[in-house]
Amino acid sequence: MRCPYCGGEDTQVKDSRPSEDNTAIRRRRVCVTCGGRFTTFERVQLRELMVVKRSGRRVPLDRDKLARSVAIALRKRPVEPERVEQMVSGIVRQLENLGESEVTAEQIGHLVMEGLKAIDDVAYVRFASVYRNFREAKDFGVFLDELASRGEGETGGRD
Template identity: 50%
Template structure:
């Protein structure tokens, strides 16, 4: 590991700890040349499938976009950040378990709708109205009737 202070390549691990949740490893290192200490973090590299948009464009999966969709749908709704984090984690686990290299954006949208339906009915209807591009009030009524059942 290269020292961030002097650039020397010879550093030694002084201490190693696993995070409480086991998601990463924290290492304290010491530079052999300048003697300064610094911390590094190791975590597994995860490759999500490439997202194929409706128009055929391909883009990388971006977790921030998923979180943004939840934030918009859940705006001013009584849902905790922990609940949103858990929902996003479930979606990402499903994306990874599929083992696909490419995935249609519509499939991700359906996963989001399923999670929102569990979290908050109003947020579910908000998201569905945009996602399904409702044209008139009858489509809203049909969705609301579906949620009430």
């Protein structure tokens, strides 16, 4: 494992333990060269997934990017980090279980929307505003009206 501080390739594992949700191994490492300490996570990867963007471009699925986009939607919301981690892990598992080597950005967005709807209404609307490319304030109103008419805005995030 390369040291994030000095780039040295000689690091030692000082401590290993399962993550909170038991989907990864958390390892504390120390660099032999500079003495820097850092944490890494080891996860099972069933297959290498490629994301097909709307432009047609193909890029590897970046779990961290997915987690960051969810975190942005949930910024300043009362949601425990463990629930977010479970949601992201669940989305990645669902994508891997599809049996395909390629998934569309639209499929990922749909799964994120479903996950956020179950966790927090405000984050769900925030993510939808980007995912559905809202351009004006009235777009929010139309979306919220759709939610109300389907009864979806009355249960999410209040468990």
